[in-house]
Amino acid sequence: FHQTVLVDKTPLPDSIPKVSEVGATSAPLMSVSFFIGDRCAPYNDDYMLCKHEAGGKGEMECLKEGRRVTRCAISVVDDINKHCLNEFRAHWECLDNNNQQLWNCRKEEKPLNDCVFKSLGLRKIIPDTPKGRVPIHEQAFQRFK
Amino acid sequence: MPVPFEALIPYAIMIGMFGVSGAGLSLLRNYTNDWKRPRRSLDQWDRVMMDRDARLTGSLRGQSANPRAPPGFELSSTWKIEERII
Numbered sequence: 001f002h003q004t005v006l007v008d009k010t011p012l013p014d015s016i017p018k019v020s021e022v023g024a025t026s027a028p029l030m031s032v033s034f035f036i037g038d039r040c041a042p043y044n045d046d047y048m049l050c051k052h053e054a055g056g057k058g059e060m061e062c063l064k065e066g067r068r069v070t071r072c073a074i075s076v077v078d079d080i081n082k083h084c085l086n087e088f089r090a091h092w093e094c095l096d097n098n099n100q101q102l103w104n105c106r107k108e109e110k111p112l113n114d115c116v117f118k119s120l121g122l123r124k125i126i127p128d129t130p131k132g133r134v135p136i137h138e139q140a141f142q143r144f145k
Numbered sequence: 146m147p148v149p150f151e152a153l154i155p156y157a158i159m160i161g162m163f164g165v166s167g168a169g170l171s172l173l174r175n176y177t178n179d180w181k182r183p184r185r186s187l188d189q190w191d192r193v194m195m196d197r198d199a200r201l202t203g204s205l206r207g208q209s210a211n212p213r214a215p216p217g218f219e220l221s222s223t224w225k226i227e228e229r230i231i
Contacts, residue, residue, distance in 0.1 A: 003225055003226070003227055004225075004226055004227075004228055005223045005224070005225060005226070006223065006224040006225075006226050007220075007221060007222070007223055007224075008220070008222075008224065009220050010220075011219070011220060012219075020213040020214055020216075021213070021214040021219055022212070022214065023209065023210075023211035023212055023213045023214035023218075024209070024210050024211065024212065025194075025197070025198040025201050025202060025207070025208045025209050025210075026191075026194040026197070026198055026208070027208045028208060028209070028210040074212045074213060075212075077210070077211075077212040078212040081210060081212060088210070089210070092208065092210065093208075096181055096206070096208055097181050097182050098182070099182070099184050099186070100184070100191070
């Protein structure tokens, strides 16, 4: 298929407040994703509700919620860089080497979770785990290594 | 009776050729992946994320943990278009 690429260089109008984008690439973002989910749950839910009410097409109406989501995610990455840099770097380098699969890097994940909980109070929670079942990242026995 | 080493030279050539090409291919694969293990089972999400990584850092496997993107990043996203003749 013959394909070309279009890059649109016109910036947004000045009436829209400027927010910088999240600068983390895929491996650090995967590593930090559950902490973003913990801190930014209200903003993310707001944005998803706005898009849902607009029928999946509300790009202009949901800009404000989108800015809040971006600012919150930037704050989480910033805080983790400030407080837990070594554990964070070990974890995302392990993820980068292992095809970005979380089950490969449980050994580096435990110190990162402890450090983030101690300094920022954010805990990794997997939504919709059935009650009475230990989440997979806290189980002692690991079937696949 | 000494070993007829001339008879084993073709085997050495074959092993050498296979070895050199295999080592060269492995070197090339590692070099293009920035000396990390290659990624596998990539779906559309992973390919789009790797595209974004390339826009942020300059290589498909490059990573950075900065909280804020560099200033030109918002305007560098690509739209794939197909040129029509008619």
